[in-house]
Amino acid sequence: MQQVLARLLAFSMFITVCCSLTTVEASSFRVGDQGSEVAEIQGQLASLGYDVSADGDFGPATAEAVKAFQASRGLTADGAVGEATYRALLGKAMPEVSRGNNYISRRVTTTALQYIGVPYVFGGSSPAGFDCSGYVRYVFASAGVYLPRAADEQYEVGTPIPTGELMPGDLVFFSTYTYGASHVGIYLGDGKFINASSSRGVAVDSLHDGYWGSCYIGARRVM
Numbered sequence: 742m743q744q745v746l747a748r749l750l751a752f753s754m755f756i757t758v759c760c761s762l763t764t765v766e767a768s769s770f771r772v773g774d775q776g777s778e779v780a781e782i783q784g785q786l787a788s789l790g791y792d793v794s795a796d797g798d799f800g801p802a803t804a805e806a807v808k809a810f811q812a813s814r815g816l817t818a819d820g821a822v823g824e825a826t827y828r829a830l831l832g833k834a835m836p837e838v839s840r841g842n843n844y845i846s847r848r849v850t851t852t853a854l855q856y857i858g859v860p861y862v863f864g865g866s867s868p869a870g871f872d873c874s875g876y877v878r879y880v881f882a883s884a885g886v887y888l889p890r891a892a893d894e895q896y897e898v899g900t901p902i903p904t905g906e907l908m909p910g911d912l913v914f915f916s917t918y919t920y921g922a923s924h925v926g927i928y929l930g931d932g933k934f935i936n937a938s939s940s941r942g943v944a945v946d947s948l949h950d951g952y953w954g955s956c957y958i959g960a961r962r963v964m
Contacts, residue, residue: 768838769822783796903960
């Protein structure tokens with residue numbers, strides 16, 4: 742009975758934490774958001790001398806400018822514009838956040854394709870050589886999204902996505918040399934994904950190929 746109660750308590754704490762994280766994310770402008778509100782934030786940052794363009798796309802450059810502004814005002818320098826940062830920057834209450842991931846999806850897929858042909862290196866996490874999860878982590882970091890290092894850890898991040906709802910930028914996972922998520926790639930669309938494979942290095946493959954199709958175990962959306 743005590744074990745059951747302990748599990749229920751742990752589960753309720755988990756739900757509380759998840760809800761808190763969702764609330765924080767929903768109440769801040771961050772990398773991937775787009776729109777006139779983002780352009781207004783960027784315009785104010787530019788007027789204060791920060792190196793950012795008011796193009797309405799909240800990308801890594803905007804996040805860095807926000808971090809610098811936050812640090813100058815004694816705020817938590819996380820690169821996201823929450824209520825406190827918004828008031829300090831614009832002097833008014835923050836509007837409802839317009840969420841979008843078009844920018845970050847484009848950034849991820851475009852960056853991923855730049856490294857086709859880079860050789861596979863076990864433990865590699867740079868353009869000198871990648872393993873599968875090192876490659877994914879490197880590409881997403883370039884778009885301001887920071888993932889765990891290993892494939893099985895990356896499999897625990899984000900939201901599970903059915904195969905029929907895959908979008909460019911989603912992570913696709915495979916069970917190859919060991920049970921569970923042991924290989925990861927980035928979905929490109931039209932049944933194609935890009936990955937750092939031990940046989941070909943960074944290359945584009947088909948999700949429905951005989952080998953990959955047989956060991957595919959699922960997808961996650963982290964943006």
